[in-house]
Amino acid sequence: MPGTDTSYLRYVALGDSQTEGLGDGDDIGGLRGFADRLAEHLARHEPALQYANLAVRGRLAAQIHAEQLAPALALRPDLATVVAGVNDLLRPRFDADEVCTHLDAMFGALTAQGALVATITVPDLSRVCPIARPLIPRVTELNEGIRDTARRHGVIVAETALHPVAGDPRLWSHDRLHASPLGHRRIAAALAQALSLPGSDDTWTHPLPPQTLPTGVRAVGTELRWAAGFLGPWLLRRLRGRSSGDGRSAKRPLLHPVLDASLTAPDDRRPALDDRRPVTDG
Template structure:
C-alpha cells in the first residue's frame, strides 16, 4: 500500500471542526466513484463523487476533496489500499462504494464483501466522519447475461443496509430507482453510469446526507423514451455489446488482469472544490 504521506495535503492542517459544515470530503471506491462513463481518460473523468463534491461546496465554500477510487478494485482492495490514506486525510464526510467487481467474479462470498464494507464504515464513522454509501442496481435489467449474479446483488444490498444501520451510515437507494432499467442511465458498456446516471447518484447521495438544497426529486421516474427498440435492434445491440465490451472483459479475467492495473487515484490529495456556477 502506498505510504500515507503522498495522500496528505502539502501543509498538514488541524482536524476539521464539526459545526454543521463539511471541510474535507474523501471518496473511496472503484471505477464508478473514479468516474468511468462520465468523460474519458483523455479529457478527464468527472463522475458522481466529483459532482457530489460540487453540491457540497455550495454550502461549504472552504470544502476540500480527495478521490482515492481506482477502477477494477474489489472491496478488500479498497479497504487495504484506500482506507488508511483516507483516515490520514481526516475527512468529516466520506463515501464508500465498492463490491461490484467482487460480484462479477466466478466465486465470491457476499458476507466477506459486506465485511470489508462494514469495516470501512466503522473506521470512518469512529474517526468522526459522516459516511454515505449506495445500494447496487440489478444489472440483469440491462445485461440479461448477468442473471447468475442477481442473487449476489440482492444479498450484498441487504448486507449494506444492515451494516449501514449499525454504524449510522447514510444509504442512497439507487437499487430501487426506476432509472436503473433505462439505457440512458448507463454508458455503452452497461457497467458504468452515463453522465446523467452519475448526476442522479450524486443527487441521491446528497439527499441521503441531507445536504442543503437537495431533495427527493432524484427519485422521480425518467421521462419515457420516444419509442421502444425493435427486437432486431435489440439483438444487434446485444451482439455489438458482447464483441465490444464483454469479450475484452472476459479476456482480462482469463489473463488475470484488471482494468485498474498500474493505475493510481486521480485526486489523492485534498484540493479546493468550486461550487458550480448558477
Template sequence: MTHTRYVALGDSQTEGLGDADEAGGLRGWADRFAELLAEREPGLLYANLAVRGRLATQVRDEQLAPALALRPDLATVMAGMNDLIRPRFDAAAVADALEDMFAALTGAGATVLTVTFPDVGRIVPMARPLLPRVIDLNARVLAAAERHDVLVVDTFPHAAVTDARLWSLDRLHAGPLGHARIAAAMAHTLGLPGSDDSWTLPLPALPRPTPWRVARGELRWFAEFAAPWVRRRLRGRSSGDGRTAKRPALLPVARPVAAEREAAPVAD
C-alpha cells in the same frame, strides 16, 4: 451539519469512468457531489482515492489508511460491483470489507454514505442470474450500515436507475446523466439543503425497440465490452493495473467550467 473535508473511496464508478470532463480527464459523481457540497461550503476540501478495477477488499486495504490520514468529516464508500460480477463472489467477504471501512471512518468521526446496488439484469440482460447476489449483498450492506450509523443511498427499489440512458455504452459505468443522478442521490440522502428525491423519477418513455434491434445491440455490447472484460479476467489482469488515485490529496473544489451536459439515450 457543515462538512469541510470530503474523501471518496471506491472503484471505477467513484473514479468517474463514463463521465469525461472538459480537460479530457474524468469527472464523475463524486466530483459532482463535491461541487454540490461546495455550493454550501465554499471552503470544502475534497480527495478522491478511488481506482478502477478494485475489489472491495482492495479498496479497504489500499484506500482506508490514506483516507483516515486525511481526517475526513465526510466520506463515501462505494465498492463491491467488481466482486459481484466475478464467478467466485463471496458476499460475506465483500460485506466484511465494507463494514471494516464503515467502522473505521465513523469511528474517526466522519459521516459516511454508501449505496445499495440496482438490479444489474435490468441493465445487462445477460446478468439476470446475478439478482440473488445483488439481493444478498444489499441486505448485508444495509445491516452493516445500520450497525455503524452509515447513511445509505438505496438504489435497488427505484427502476429509474436502470434506465439505459443513465449508463454508458459499456453498461458497467454510469454516463454523465447517471453520474449526475448519483450525486443528487448522495446530496438528498445527506440532507443537503435544496436537494430532493427527483433522482428517483423516471425519464420520459421511449418507444419499445424491436426484437431485432435488441438482439443486435446485445451482440454488439458483447463483442465490444463483455468479451474484452472476459479476456482480462482470464489473463489475471485488471483495468486498474498500474493506476493510482486521481486526487490523493485534499484540495479545494473548482466549479465546473461548462454547464451541465445532458446524456443522450444509449444507442442500440
C-alpha cells in the same frame, strides 16, 4: 444525523470505477463522476470544502480496504463515501459476507475517527443487461449486507436500488456497467438527499420520459456490438487475470479545493477541480 445546517470541510471518496467516474468523461479530457458532482454540490454551500478521491477502477472490496482506508484516515475527513462490492459480485466466487467484512472495517474506522460516512445500494442491472439476471440473488444479498453493516455504524445509505429509474438504460453508459453522465448525476443527487444537503430533493427518483427501444434485427445488432466491444474484452481480461485498474493510481489522492464549474458550464463538461493547493493535514 445529517441536517441542513451541517457543513463539511473535508470530503474523501473511496471506491472503484464508479467512484472514480468511469462513464462520465474519459481518460483524455478527464473523468467526473458522482463523487466529483457531490463535491460540487457541497462546495456550493461550503466554498472552503476540500475534496479527495482515492478510488481506482477494477478494485475489489479487499483492495479498497487495503489500499484506500489508511490514506483516507490520514486525510481526516468529516464526510466520506465508501462504495465497494460490484467488482466482487461479478467474479465467479462471490462471498457477500467477505465483502461486508471489508465494508465493516472501513465504516468502523472512518466513523470512529468522527467522519460521517455514506454509501449506496446496487441496482438490479437486468433491465440494462439481460445476461445479468443470474446475478440478481447476489445483488440482493450484497444490498442486505450493505444495509446491515451500515446500520451498525450509523452509515447513511442512499437507496438507489429501490427506485425503478435506476434500471433505465439512459442512466448507464454503453458498457452497461458504469453510470452515464446522467446516471452519475442521479447518484450524486441520491447521496445529497440521503445526507439532507441544502437544495436536495427526491427528483432523482423520478422516471425519465418514455423511449422506444430497438426490436428485432436492430436489437440483435445492438447486443452483438455490445458483446464485441465490451463483454469480450472484459472476459479476456478475466481469463488473463488482469484488471482495468492495473498500474493505475487515484486521480485525486490529496485534499484540494473544489471550483464548481457547473454554475457556468454545460452539465456534461468536467468540473474545474483545483489541484493547486494540496492539503494533507489539518
